Amino acid sequence: MIRTERLILRPPVAGDRPALYAMWGDPLGMADLGGAKDKAACAATLARHAGYAPLGFGVVERCADGRVVGHVGLKPGAPDTPIVGLLEIGWIVARPFWGSGYAREAAQGWLDWAWANRAEPAVYAITARRNVASRRLMERLGMRHVPAMDFLHPAHSDDPDLADSVTYRIDRP
Template sequence: MLIETPRLRLRPWEERDIAPFAVANADPEVRRYYFPDILTKLETDAMIADCDRHLQMHGFGFVAVERKADGALIGGLGLSRAGDEIPGGPHVEIGWILARPYWRQGYALEAARACLDHAWAALGLAEVIGYTSRINEPSRALMEKLGMRSDPAEDFDDVTVPEGNPLRPHVLYRIKSTDRR
């Protein structure tokens, strides 16, 4: 899977991506709305291996996002099959993690739009979901910029997050191929 935008390249993970992605995953601010919070290098290695397996199995996945200008890994973004913790599945979800130096530059929106275009045109998907903790305003704002919509009746508690943790209540967003802007 290779997707290009004017500034970015979404591509399979490479060995050279592990160290910078591990740095991003060890940043408490980057992982603020994720559970578990920070990841070790070994956990990042395992995450990338899982993403690679998913890509090989399904033809789409959570991939590396590289800035074309200098080849810098800015994070990961892509599509994956959502887990059973998401009500009403099966679903294909879009998700992202960008390293802090690359925030607020429009990269996540640019990459996510291209990823959704790929979902509709190349994969023929009818719908993609996104979900995040209720308190994750930055990701919720991005989903809304993408044209994704939520219905409070579909909010759910993420059972992979311990009870009482403020990250447990989640909001589910949807976008259909017919909702394209």
Template sequence: MIETARLLLRWPEPQDFAARAATFADRETMALFGPGQDEDGVRADLARHASYHPQGLGFWSVLERESGAWVGFCGLKPGAPDTPIEREIEVGWLIARSRWGRGYATEAARAALDHAWRAFDARRAVAIVARPNAPSHAVAIRLGMQRLPALDFLHPKIDPTDPLAAMNVYAIDRPA
């Protein structure tokens, strides 16, 4: 478990499922991130991320420390295969719409990056942000990440005609 001033990050637990599924079903949220998922898709996503746990990777559930409420998820994973980031450590985040505007994505992602520097020898970490997702571009910039336009790509799991398929790549180097 990772603690920040306002958040707890821990591996997903069964009681997180309903909130996670509701977030993936929320049209306004997913309008910034890509195709939503039904409950079977959420289960598959959780299983995929659990497969990263032996490597110390995966997305944590993000909870408010004070209330214990589920806020979203954030964490580290291997870069997507067959993309320019496939050999990188990727940091990612998704916050429930009811918790937007509170700085939770930045706080959680900063904690994930701090964990990456302690746990792995990676020289940098990357993030991918759908081109239309202005709030997540702002998070990446607040984290101190720099755009790497030469690595931008179309996400292989999103219809290439969908504007959300166009991924902008950001990176941050390991602190000295």
């Protein structure tokens, strides 16, 4: 568990499912992340992310009221991407909480944890080129775009705009 000024970053529990499923089922919130997920796809996402527990990928809970506002953390870079096996950070915050700074606060919490607890020289992030909000967050975190690692994401081969992906990197301080 990580505590930031306003957030608790922790593994998900069964009671988090309604909030997470609502977030992942939101077509607008998921537009740049592959589209809304049905209940089965949400359950599969939770199961996949449970395997990342040693790296730390989990729920973002607001300290003030215990509400789940997102899912942020570290994981191994996915196969068929230029960051396969490298340390990746990813995030999603539910749409009602956009603009609150929660994604940045949670991502920074995980980056601080990574520098203190992991040996990797860098952390990477990928997103669709069109995902301007995530790209801005990457830059605010101090990440830099690595154009040589941009790619067409095979998971989105049916949507060329979504498949057009960018890679960012932040080096150990």
